[in-house]
Amino acid sequence: MYVTVYVTDQDRALAFYTDGLGLEKRIDHPGPDGLFLTVGVGDSPVQIILWSQAAGAGRPAGAPGPLILESDDLRKDVEIMRRRGVTFEESEPEEYPFGLRIEALEPDGNRVSLRQPRTP
Template identity: 40%
Template sequence: MTSVYVDDEERAHAFYTDVLGFETRTRIDLGGALFITVGAPGQDVELLLEPGDSPIARQYTRGLREAGLPCIVFGVDDLRAEYERLRGLGVVFPQEPTEQGPILTAVLDDTVGNLVQLAQPLG
């Protein structure tokens, strides 16, 4: 399991499942807080949608965003097709598909405070 800080757990859950296509693995109401994990179908790794309201989390996510750095990278089989699918759903891409040596990358805004990179090996 790995985590990503998010501004709003409910919006993050909707984005990562309804838009990116992840599946809900865990959803527990802890009495005012939520513990939500999602994962790509067929993959064992889970992504914890971590509340980003602590001073450390806010500083970390703000620093990454100001530097234009993604908080996480997801591999995809066909980046250009995924880019078109996601754009059709209204996803904003600060970086369109770009060849970077042996990989093709794109960066999207996850709507909850983060930049996320998609990557596809070329060749």
């Protein structure tokens, strides 16, 4: 669903991806961990997060992993994944303005963000 590209200047990156490459701006949402800014192609469900390296410096808890997967029932999916041996950074999914999120660690230590959007 999401792929993260770390950038030094979100405005400059947005101009490059939209004006230069012709992608569409999808999400532009300020949050406690920085601006959540995405671009995408037409009707594709895949989006590129233009994440500020300044916001991601030191990888604070709120910085997204480079891969983000979406779930319709995150709590249920987390329990299934735990039974399969997946390790998570948090004990339970955390509430964010967009919905729920938890971070899984893959064998090389890379983070995979799992999220469930808030229902309107």
